Amino acid sequence: MKPEATPKMTVLGSPVGLRSILNSLVAFSIIVSFITFLFYQGQERNMPMAIEHDDQEMQAKVVAHHEQLRVKEAQVQLTAELPNDSKEECNWSTGWWVYDNVSRPMYSGLKCAFIFPELSCDKYGRKDVMYQHWRWQPHGCDLPRFNATRLLEKLRNKRLVFVGDSLNRNQWVSLVCMVEASIPDDRLKIRVFNGSLISFKAFEYNATIDFYWSPLLVESNSDDPIIHRVEYRIIRADRIEKHANAWRDADIIIFNSYVWWRKHKADMRMKVMYGSFEDGDARLEEVEMVDGFEIALKKLIEWLGDNIDKNRTRIFFAGSSPTHSWASNWGGVNRNKCLNETEPIYKVGYKAASTDYSMMEKAKSYFGTLEQKGICVEILNITELSDYRKDGHPTVFRKQFAVLTKEQMANPASYADCMHWCLPGVPDVWNEFLYGYLMYK
Numbered sequence: 001m002k003p004e005a006t007p008k009m010t011v012l013g014s015p016v017g018l019r020s021i022l023n024s025l026v027a028f029s030i031i032v033s034f035i036t037f038l039f040y041q042g043q044e045r046n047m048p049m050a051i052e053h054d055d056q057e058m059q060a061k062v063v064a065h066h067e068q069l070r071v072k073e074a075q076v077q078l079t080a081e082l083p084n085d086s087k088e089e090c091n092w093s094t095g096w097w098v099y100d101n102v103s104r105p106m107y108s109g110l111k112c113a114f115i116f117p118e119l120s121c122d123k124y125g126r127k128d129v130m131y132q133h134w135r136w137q138p139h140g141c142d143l144p145r146f147n148a149t150r151l152l153e154k155l156r157n158k159r160l161v162f163v164g165d166s167l168n169r170n171q172w173v174s175l176v177c178m179v180e181a182s183i184p185d186d187r188l189k190i191r192v193f194n195g196s197l198i199s200f201k202a203f204e205y206n207a208t209i210d211f212y213w214s215p216l217l218v219e220s221n222s223d224d225p226i227i228h229r230v231e232y233r234i235i236r237a238d239r240i241e242k243h244a245n246a247w248r249d250a251d252i253i254i255f256n257s258y259v260w261w262r263k264h265k266a267d268m269r270m271k272v273m274y275g276s277f278e279d280g281d282a283r284l285e286e287v288e289m290v291d292g293f294e295i296a297l298k299k300l301i302e303w304l305g306d307n308i309d310k311n312r313t314r315i316f317f318a319g320s321s322p323t324h325s326w327a328s329n330w331g332g333v334n335r336n337k338c339l340n341e342t343e344p345i346y347k348v349g350y351k352a353a354s355t356d357y358s359m360m361e362k363a364k365s366y367f368g369t370l371e372q373k374g375i376c377v378e379i380l381n382i383t384e385l386s387d388y389r390k391d392g393h394p395t396v397f398r399k400q401f402a403v404l405t406k407e408q409m410a411n412p413a414s415y416a417d418c419m420h421w422c423l424p425g426v427p428d429v430w431n432e433f434l435y436g437y438l439m440y441k
């Protein structure tokens with residue numbers, strides 16, 4: 001394993017025209033940042049799984065129980081190995097969560113060599129484990145059963161790239177954990193950090209699974225993955241090339257963009273820069289956040305229309321990932337946010353008032369304009385299923401720069417993360433969607 005470069009605390013590689021603005025900003029992020037990554041593989045790997053019990057009868061019971069589980073597992077495999085395609089209109093996005101401690105979780109977060117500390121909830125003190133045991137059951141069909149080997153075969157000699165914000169990075173970490181367990185030999189896999197790009201490679205397959213940081217899609221003052229302002233945001237309406245260079249050769253791209261366009265305050269607006277300081281025609285406008293989203297989408301779509309080889313590249317857009325910071329949405333106390341939530345919301349058809357479904361509709365209709373060029377952008381619509389999962393977030397059980405102190409842990413209003421997702425957990429299902437599309441659709 002190569003030692004990882006420690007990210008420098010400086011603003012590097014920002015668009016030239018923005019540098020002067022950037023330099024004057026004391027940029028710091030609370031939402032998304034990571035400084036250190038730990039490797040704790042190995043220490044759990046050889047943990048004995050022996051049942052240390054003298055009582056013969058007890059042992060027999062335990063064995064019988066395990067046998068039952070094995071049989072159950074086999075049944076699950078049989079019924080779900082292939083998708084149930086009997087109904088063309090089967091819609092994965094609507095369904096319900098089934099408690100399933102036999103087939104879930106699909107991997108161990110404690111053993112995943114590539115997990116990030118801010119998502120590794122059980123490692124940082126989360127004691128309840130039910131959140132790892134839910135399987136998504138769509139109405140009228142089953143999701144195809146994820147098989148890492150088959151996915152890697154599909155990705156042989158290919159490059160898949162997630163492009164977006166920390167929620168998309170959350171999904172990337174999930175996919176890497178789902179896949180890496182099937183490659184026990186550490187010499188056959190690697191993760192490399194290079195600025196905005198994090199790359200996972202499976203050497204035997206020459207398969208690459210990357211994440212590229214680009215939270216606002218177009219170039220912006222938030223393009224540094226570690227240092228960026230949360231509230232003062234500037235996008236460049238007509239610049240995407242720098243980012244596009246990082247994914248133009250990909251075979252599969254999964255974009256996302258949602259939380260960065262949400263308002264933190266009622267009067268929050270997006271600054272949009274046209275032209276450039278170099279050319280002397282720089283001009284700054286302020287627009288509603290959601291109008292900024294449309295400006296960025298239009299630029300992305302223009303670029304895709306002009307540059308993408310539709311015979312080669314498959315494009316997805318990951319749906320909005322809901323947050324659970326407003327406990328009053330489900331009858332809780334707002335100051336606790338989602339701390340101590342251990343079960344999903346069971347109300348069928350629940351949609352949180354704070355979740356904006358319309359941005360995804362907007363994206364879908366904009367992407368529709370690419371169809372005349374034969375380019376299809378597929379939407380991974382994971383919003384509603386994630387909306388149910390108020391129990392799925394790291395809250396205070398995470399490490400950011402450091403493990404939270406006792407005082408911080410006792411203050412969920414300020415320190416609970418109810419936006420990202422514990423792993424194993426909800427994003428594993430997002431990747432089951434992705435897998436299903438790649439293998440069967």
Ligand SMILES: *[C@@H]1O[C@H](CO)[C@@H](O)[C@H](O)[C@H]1NC(C)=O
Nearest residue numbers: 088089090091092093094381
């Ligand atoms: C799935 O169902 C939802 C709600 O009925 C609908 O809005 C959406 O378009 C459907 N998606 C597909 C792919 O049919």
Ligand SMILES: *[C@@H]1O[C@H](CO)[C@@H](O)[C@H](O)[C@H]1NC(C)=O
Nearest residue numbers: 065066069099100101102133
């Ligand atoms: C799984 O859940 C069932 C029902 O809650 C419980 O009876 C069983 O002991 C659990 N099995 C394991 C392996 O945790």
Ligand SMILES: *[C@@H]1O[C@H](CO)[C@@H](O)[C@H](O)[C@H]1NC(C)=O
Nearest residue numbers: 084085086087139140141142
């Ligand atoms: C597919 O799903 C439908 C609706 O749930 C069910 O009636 C049918 O038996 C299933 N077919 C298979 C092959 O599992």
Ligand SMILES: *[C@@H]1O[C@H](CO)[C@@H](O)[C@H](O)[C@H]1NC(C)=O
Nearest residue numbers: 077081145147148149150153
């Ligand atoms: C996964 O797919 C591989 C290759 O097709 C196959 O050999 C293996 O049995 C599958 N594993 C499971 C658990 O179905």
Ligand SMILES: *[C@@H]1O[C@H](CO)[C@@H](O)[C@H](O)[C@H]1NC(C)=O
Nearest residue numbers: 156157158159160206207208
């Ligand atoms: C390995 O994969 C890359 C795409 O990630 C591809 O460009 C390259 O040709 C592949 N190498 C071989 C030897 O096939």
Ligand SMILES: *[C@@H]1O[C@H](CO)[C@@H](O)[C@H](O)[C@H]1NC(C)=O
Nearest residue numbers: 192193194195196197199246
């Ligand atoms: C890092 O990325 C830059 C381009 O952004 C590239 O020139 C350089 O070779 C990469 N370094 C490594 C170690 O991959």
Ligand SMILES: *[C@@H]1O[C@H](CO)[C@@H](O)[C@H](O)[C@H]1NC(C)=O
Nearest residue numbers: 307308309310311312313374
């Ligand atoms: C894409 O595939 C179609 C049909 O196979 C072919 O006619 C077309 O020339 C291809 N386009 C490119 C850019 O390779």
Ligand SMILES: *[C@@H]1O[C@H](CO)[C@@H](O)[C@H](O)[C@H]1NC(C)=O
Nearest residue numbers: 335336337339340341410412
């Ligand atoms: C969360 O649970 C812990 C442990 O049971 C308890 O000490 C704490 O007071 C609870 N916090 C809230 C906000 O309910």
Ligand SMILES: *[C@@H]1O[C@H](CO)[C@@H](O)[C@H](O)[C@H]1NC(C)=O
Nearest residue numbers: 093094360361364379381384
């Ligand atoms: C996504 O699915 C939900 C139901 O889960 C539906 O209400 C919504 O319209 C869908 N959105 C898009 C863009 O397909």
